[in-house]
Amino acid sequence: MKKLILFSFVMACALLGFAQDTTQRVVAGRKNSAAQQQKPYVILISADGFRYDYADKYNAEHLLAFGKEGVHSSSMIPVLPSSTYPNHYAMATGLYPAHNGIVQNIFYDRKLKRYYDSGEKKETQNPIWYGGTPIWVLAEQQQMLAANFYWVGSNTPIKNTYSTYYYPHNEKISIHDRIQDVVNWLKLPAEKRPHLITFYLPPVDNAGHDFGPNSQQVIDAVHNVDSTVYELDKAVKATGLNVNFIFVSDHGMGQPDTEHPLPTPSALDTSKFIISGDRMVVELIAKNPADIQPTYQGLKKEGGDYDVYLRDNIPAHLHRSTADDKFNRIGDILLLPHWPKLFNIYNRKLDKGQHGYDPAVVKDVHAIFFAWGPAFKQHLQIGAFPNVDIYPLVAEVLGLKITEKVDGSSELARMVLK
Incomplete structure (x- = not known):
């Protein structure tokens, strides 16, 4: 029985990716x-x-x-x-990211209709993502x-x-x-x-x-x-x-203040947007373009401990505007929380230390x-x-x-x- 348990554990580790490739290419x-x-x-x-x-x-x-x-x-x-x-x-x-294609650790591509995820080996090894x-x-x-x-x-x-x-x-x-x-x-x-x-x-x-x-x-x-x-x-x-x-x-x-993350804004209907990124940079990609302007206005009116931008009015120093967006991967709406606040839209466990903010x-x-x-x-x-x-x-x-x-x-x- 112990041998069976050990074998099962080893197999599970292999399936989960614990068996790592150490061969030089x-x-x-x-x-x-x-x-x-x-x-x-x-x-x-x-x-x-x-x-x-x-x-x-x-x-x-x-x-x-x-x-x-x-x-x-x-x-x-x-x-x-x-x-x-x-x-x-x-x-x-x-x-800059909008010019080379790698705009976040995890992001959505409108044309490909799928996510790049830095934790997914198959995606990170696909040259289609890299400019x-x-x-x-x-x-x-x-x-x-x-x-x-x-x-x-x-x-x-x-x-x-x-x-x-x-x-x-x-x-x-x-x-x-x-x-x-x-x-x-x-x-x-x-x-x-x-x-x-x-x-x-x-x-x-x-x-x-x-x-x-x-x-x-x-x-x-x-x-x-x-x-x-x-x-x-x-x-x-x-x-x-x-x-x-x-x-x-x-x-x-x-x-930052990981004990009190910002709630998802009430003006944001998450069923109408694909969310790209989280915590310090939240980008919203509209499923229907007609939802962009009213959601933007609602977020601006609601206010809070974050800035709201359309892709057309993102500050120039961020290099993420429509004109910069060579690969069409930047969100229609951008939310940037004010330090030391952050979002936790996916309700994940938050690390004590964080980065991602506007430098x-x-x-x-x-x-x-x-x-x-x-x-x-x-x-x-x-x-x-x-x-x-x-x-x-x-x-x-x-x-x-x-x-x-x-x-x-x-x-x-x-x-x-x-």
Whole structure:
């Protein structure tokens, strides 16, 4: 009987996705061109949920030293919503969400008549959702090899292209093995060696959600990431290569009022709308366009601890208006709760720590930026800048030609590069 119970548990775990794929993918037949073999190297590290002030606040000594050695910013400004998938893909493409298609962690597409859900593997690996040209695709198009150790979109053949080396996202590979894989990549022969490597670290975000940004668990997670980056830097230096490091996060973390979420407004008939998003950014897609205006007027009249916008009058700094909406995925009506309030339309258990708010209003959602290595100026502090500028910065360091219009500017690269 015990054997039967154990077997049933193992089978259930497999069916629920606990059996994770840890196999490295390698696209055969590629090599760096002779010209690209002479180019610099970049390791782009994302520490999910690492708030702009965590390094100082919690004394991340190694990161502070790297930032002092090279460049650090007062903060980096995420896109709206200040959530994981929109911000990782904004940095990867240099495009705002309405221009690259990944407008929320979970959103509805009117044409496809289905949801993109960051928790659904099948959807996240479907290239139909992704616009723009991710930086690793740009590199591969120009015969420069790239490697991804987890990044939004890296498991997907965007423009029919994967990076030469990549891993499906999983939690099974230890951090020491991940660092060793980076070293192994950099020890490959010049024609097979990736010049761009992305590296993703989730512990700070996980701790922030579960325990809040002021918790001991977040302090421990910050020190964990600090040690990891130090070990990665040390291991990479041992290869003898002069590698450039860029350390960023997708967003910060706040602690809003999760005990008293805003009720669903009485002016909103949920049977008439498809709801895209929740909590900090609620987007309403009308099943019948005739319901848009009266619902909007009713929400405005009802008032409350939130702002209401039509897609035509969304503030310009949010880059989500009708004119911006290249993929027709932005809601007809947008609800933005006032800090520290939030919605809970789906009545889910709310994490203690939250993000997603407008970064122009809530500083706690701002991200971090440090950079060091031979390409970067030394002992330089800069002000806040939009995260879409990461794309042209990486392209400039690697000597890649940007082949399509992006929202990021070259201003950051001009300020921080030698």
